[in-house]
Amino acid sequence: xxxVLAVRAALHxxxxxxxxxxxxxxxxxxxxxxxLAHRRIHALSTTPSPAALTPRHATAVAxxxxxxxVCATALVVV
Numbered sequence: 062x063x064x065v066l067a068v069r070a071a072l073h074x075x076x077x078x079x080x081x082x083x084x085x086x087x088x089x090x091x092x093x094x095x096x097l098a099h100r101r102i103h104a105l106s107t108t109p110s111p112a113a114l115t116p117r118h119a120t121a122v123a124x125x126x127x128x129x130x131v132c133a134t135a136l137v138v139v
Contacts, residue, residue, distance in 0.1 A: 080136060087132040094125040 097118060105111045 083132050083136045090125050090129040097122050
């Protein structure tokens with residue numbers, strides 16, 4: 062939700078290079094988050110007893126979520 066508001070704020074009014082770069086970064090991070098979530102959902106649905114979430118994947122998902130929020134905040138502030 063914060064990313065959507067940030068993109069709206071960044072593209073409302075004048076468009077700056079930093080705003081476009083931050084917007085693209087937000088979108089890329091969001092797509093990475095969706096890719097990781099899709100992989101986990103696929104792993105959960107294919108086997109009756111799925112493997113536990115690895116710390117590496119959990120860290121990647123958490124970092125994508127935090128980085129998306131940071132980029133969205135930067136878009137709103139700048």
